[in-house]
Amino acid sequence: MKFLLKRLAFYGLAAFFAVTLNFLLPRLMPGDAAGAMFARFQGRLSPEALDALRRAIGIADGPLSLQYVHYLRDLLHGDFGISISQFPAPVLEVVWTGLGWTVLVAGSALIIGFVLGTALGIVAGWRRGGVLDSVLPPALAFIGAFPYFWLAMGLLFLFGFEWRWVPLRHAYSDGATPEWSFTFIADVARHAALPIFTVVVATLGGWMMGMRSAMVAVLGTEYLALGRAKGLSTVRLAWRYAGRNALLPNVTSLGMSLGFVLGGSLLTEVVFSYPGLGFLMVQAVRSQDFPVMQGLFIMITFAVLIANAVVDVLTTFIDPRTRSREA
Amino acid sequence: MIRARFATFIGALLTIALGAGCRSERVEAPPGVLTLTASQSQATWIRNFNPLMPGCRWPSAAGIYEPLGVYNSVKGEWVPWLATAWGWRDEGLTLAFTLRQGVQWSDGQPFTAADVLFTFELIKRFPALDQKSVWKFLDQVSVGPEGEVLFKFKRVYVPGLPWIAHQPLVPKHAWASIEDPVAFTNPNPVATGPFTEVRLFQNQVYELGKNPHYWQPGKPAIEAIRLPAFPGNDQANLALVDGELDWAANYVPAVERVFVRKDPTHHHYWFPPMGSTVFLYANTTRAPFGSVSVRKALSLAIDRNLIVDVAMSHYTLPSDATGLSAAYEKWRDPGAVARGTWVRFDAEEAGRLLDAAGLKRDAKGQRLLPDGKKLSLSIAVVNGWSDWVRAAQVIARGLKKVGIDASVRLLDEGTWFQRLQQGDFELAVGWSIEGVAPYEFYRWLMSRETVLPLDTPAAGNWHRYGSEAAAPVFAEIERTTDPVRERELEVRLQEIFVDEAPAIPLFPNPAWGEFNTRRFEGFPDAANPWAALSPNKMPDALLMLTTVKPRAQGAR
Numbered sequence: 001m002k003f004l005l006k007r008l009a010f011y012g013l014a015a016f017f018a019v020t021l022n023f024l025l026p027r028l029m030p031g032d033a034a035g036a037m038f039a040r041f042q043g044r045l046s047p048e049a050l051d052a053l054r055r056a057i058g059i060a061d062g063p064l065s066l067q068y069v070h071y072l073r074d075l076l077h078g079d080f081g082i083s084i085s086q087f088p089a090p091v092l093e094v095v096w097t098g099l100g101w102t103v104l105v106a107g108s109a110l111i112i113g114f115v116l117g118t119a120l121g122i123v124a125g126w127r128r129g130g131v132l133d134s135v136l137p138p139a140l141a142f143i144g145a146f147p148y149f150w151l152a153m154g155l156l157f158l159f160g161f162e163w164r165w166v167p168l169r170h171a172y173s174d175g176a177t178p179e180w181s182f183t184f185i186a187d188v189a190r191h192a193a194l195p196i197f198t199v200v201v202a203t204l205g206g207w208m209m210g211m212r213s214a215m216v217a218v219l220g221t222e223y224l225a226l227g228r229a230k231g232l233s234t235v236r237l238a239w240r241y242a243g244r245n246a247l248l249p250n251v252t253s254l255g256m257s258l259g260f261v262l263g264g265s266l267l268t269e270v271v272f273s274y275p276g277l278g279f280l281m282v283q284a285v286r287s288q289d290f291p292v293m294q295g296l297f298i299m300i301t302f303a304v305l306i307a308n309a310v311v312d313v314l315t316t317f318i319d320p321r322t323r324s325r326e327a
Numbered sequence: 328m329i330r331a332r333f334a335t336f337i338g339a340l341l342t343i344a345l346g347a348g349c350r351s352e353r354v355e356a357p358p359g360v361l362t363l364t365a366s367q368s369q370a371t372w373i374r375n376f377n378p379l380m381p382g383c384r385w386p387s388a389a390g391i392y393e394p395l396g397v398y399n400s401v402k403g404e405w406v407p408w409l410a411t412a413w414g415w416r417d418e419g420l421t422l423a424f425t426l427r428q429g430v431q432w433s434d435g436q437p438f439t440a441a442d443v444l445f446t447f448e449l450i451k452r453f454p455a456l457d458q459k460s461v462w463k464f465l466d467q468v469s470v471g472p473e474g475e476v477l478f479k480f481k482r483v484y485v486p487g488l489p490w491i492a493h494q495p496l497v498p499k500h501a502w503a504s505i506e507d508p509v510a511f512t513n514p515n516p517v518a519t520g521p522f523t524e525v526r527l528f529q530n531q532v533y534e535l536g537k538n539p540h541y542w543q544p545g546k547p548a549i550e551a552i553r554l555p556a557f558p559g560n561d562q563a564n565l566a567l568v569d570g571e572l573d574w575a576a577n578y579v580p581a582v583e584r585v586f587v588r589k590d591p592t593h594h595h596y597w598f599p600p601m602g603s604t605v606f607l608y609a610n611t612t613r614a615p616f617g618s619v620s621v622r623k624a625l626s627l628a629i630d631r632n633l634i635v636d637v638a639m640s641h642y643t644l645p646s647d648a649t650g651l652s653a654a655y656e657k658w659r660d661p662g663a664v665a666r667g668t669w670v671r672f673d674a675e676e677a678g679r680l681l682d683a684a685g686l687k688r689d690a691k692g693q694r695l696l697p698d699g700k701k702l703s704l705s706i707a708v709v710n711g712w713s714d715w716v717r718a719a720q721v722i723a724r725g726l727k728k729v730g731i732d733a734s735v736r737l738l739d740e741g742t743w744f745q746r747l748q749q750g751d752f753e754l755a756v757g758w759s760i761e762g763v764a765p766y767e768f769y770r771w772l773m774s775r776e777t778v779l780p781l782d783t784p785a786a787g788n789w790h791r792y793g794s795e796a797a798a799p800v801f802a803e804i805e806r807t808t809d810p811v812r813e814r815e816l817e818v819r820l821q822e823i824f825v826d827e828a829p830a831i832p833l834f835p836n837p838a839w840g841e842f843n844t845r846r847f848e849g850f851p852d853a854a855n856p857w858a859a860l861s862p863n864k865m866p867d868a869l870l871m872l873t874t875v876k877p878r879a880q881g882a883r
Contacts, residue, residue, distance in 0.1 A: 036740070036744065046458070048460035048786075055455040056455035088512060089512065097372075161565065169565075170556075269370060270559055273558050283370070
């Protein structure tokens with residue numbers, strides 16, 4: 001209990017720092033939002049419009065301390081303000097257009113990559129020098145070494161453009177009605193397949209190597225020898241004894257990556273024209289859209305913190321040793 | 328054995344997953360639905376059809392809503408739109424518009440002078456909506472005895488005409504109750520334009536159906552326009568090459584090979600050099616750029632043909648000394664062009680001019696300022712805008728050849744624009760302001776009225792140049808309603824610009840435009856240039872939206 005409280009206090013402090021930093025950073029950036037919006041039109045907008053834009057967007061004035069108080073108050077009310085680049089849409093509405101899709105694609109890609117990679121790592125580690133162990137790691141390392149952008153573009157070109165197995169863009173067919181029907185879900189799955197596949201292929205190697213190394217370290221331990229002497233089945237030994245003990249480092253990195261899911265896989269979204277937070281973030285930075293930037297950063301920060309808290313708890317279940325000092 | 332079984336299993340899985348039945352055919356829009364992209368570079372759409380603010384969805388300002396008149400920038404002539412005629416009265420103090428009869432809003436209500444009055448009152452009450460600052464020169468708007476709308480000016484200001492004529496007009500009956508029209512997203516527009524019915528709005532695509540009450544009989548011939556969201560140019564190009572887009576405004580590299588050759592009968596493009604002219608701006612508040620011969624020398628050191636070649640893949644031409652793009656073709660004066668010899672590439676002449684300006688070379692061949700300091704300067708460009716970056720590299724190389732230590736300075740877009748606005752640069756590559764007549768273009772290049780103090784953000788005239796000679800010409804154009812006299816004055820502006828070289832023109836931007844005639848026809852191109860092709864040209868796009876029609880059945 002004391003352990004959990006201590007962690008909680010730590011997370012509270014971290015959250016406070018993140019929130020404060022989130023307030024300060026955009027204000028330290030050069031440029032102004034009205035100017036950025038005007039600049040996007042590259043001379044097609046008459047210069048008079050710049051004044052009008054400044055009047056409409058009008059970044060909050062007043063002393064920094066007061067702005068900070070207002071910022072905290074709005075934050076507590078779940079009010080992230082009005083987007084500037086998408087003026088006058090509220091930030092939540094802007095973020096909402098991408099949130100679900102990012103969670104779907106980046107989330108499933110992460111889970112599939114983690115589960116598959118870890119499983120492959122266990123097998124490869126258990127049967128060192130086997131077919132799987134000698135073929136997959138170099139192959140995955142080879143693929144993983146490609147710049148992701150290049151890999152995704154290439155696959156999109158082949159599967160989407162040349163062979164037409166998958167759609168070229170978007171999260172579902174243009175004009176399809178979002179609903180809980182088989183056709184729509186199948187449509188979404190068909191659109192998400194290639195983006196997820198590319199991310200899994202690009203990240204699989206990392207999970208697998210990590211798991212394999214951890215396995216190798218565990219394999220030499222005496223309790224495995226004991227288990228084998230007791231006559232436990234190979235499957236039980238490999239998965240329950242060696243696998244479970246070797247899992248910790250991978251679970252820790254899962255916690256870290258889980259948080260970044262919300263950051264969105266920018267490149268995936270750009271290549272597949274997939275709606276999501278990553279592109280929104282870049283767009284917000286480009287157009288000096290502080291409110292959207294802040295909204296996204298806050299969400300990401302909290303996602304990282306929550307994911308890590310969950311992993312902390314999870315770790316104590318997988319490996320009681322991590323909580324032994326408190327017990 | 329096991330491996331063979333495994334392979335079969337994976338194969339079966341793939342077949343099920345991707346399945347022959349799932350094979351995606353080319354996405355085909357329903358008949359009569361024109362799919363297009365105007366450069367909005369956005370991964371997701373936000374529903375906003377407020378035509379009075381710039382963040383609205385295409386074509387809110389001209390397509391959903393409409394103006395009184397449309398200036399056809401290719402032909403250089405006005406097309407009457409919601410007004411049938413207009414003219415100056417009271418020696419240019421009043422502008423009178425005769426409204427078109429029988430125009431209805433998309434909900435069936437009649438369009439009247441009250442709507443025009445309401446719109447202009449609205450942008451007066453909310454200055455944030457007055458994107459053209461018309462109330463700077465307007466005094467009042469009223470209805471005349473014959474039902475015409477009278478715009479009374481505070482002073483004679485003839486160049487105000489296009490700003491009034493191009494103002495999108497909103498209906499009084501639907502907008503009078505809107506409390507905050509600045510923050511109004513107008514999700515279901517009531518408008519006079521050809522496309523007013525939002526048939527579909529999703530975060531990745533929207534579709535606008537035709538106005539059931541449109542005032543041009545039988546138009547638009549298109550059922551609906553559909554705009555998919557593309558996060559970037561590459562994705563839009565893929566759709567274009569694939570034949571999914573019927574109309575686009577994309578930059579396409581190697582367009583003949585990439586796009587046209589895929590289907591030469593139907594794939595067409597037209598890149599007329601009528602976009603904003605790209606300039607090299609020299610900050611005239613800093614030595615030695617206050618000197619006209621130094622500016623001309625900089626210009627002479629630039630190999631524009633090389634820029635057009637390496638930065639613009641020959642999609643445009645080197646600019647002449649007037650800096651006017653093809654959008655001002657009818658104004659261009661051959662005499663002024665001939666006088667502008669400082670846009671040719673002549674390093675020797677550049678050296679002579681620099682010598683004469685007192686910028687002598689030292690032992691190592693480096694140019695020195697008159698006070699003996701080494702002349703070294705940086706060219707500010709936006710990091711990642713590769714065409715400009717390459718242009719800046721060519722410029723820097725040319726300047727080095729004449730002994731000026733020039734380097735390219737890559738800046739983040741926000742920083743670059745901030746410095747430009749505040750006049751915090753030596754040399755910078757930037758765009759220029761587009762207008763209907765050269766007056767507007769030159770006003771933001773050399774009018775004393777547009778010169779702001781350093782550190783005060785300026786929307787144009789970043790190089791801070793005010794011409795003595797041009798001041799009376801600008802003033803007279805503002806008072807001149809006679810087209811013959813106006814032409815003389817606009818030519819005079821060109822001559823002054825050529826003499827004083829306030830900024831250094833590089834090349835006009837092409838107005839990117841592509842179309843596919845597999846499903847639709849009636850687009851303009853180089854052979855039949857009746858309007859601007861690029862959907863980014865507003866309000867010209869209205870001309871296209873009302874003219875393009877589905878291809879006759881069976882025609883190939």
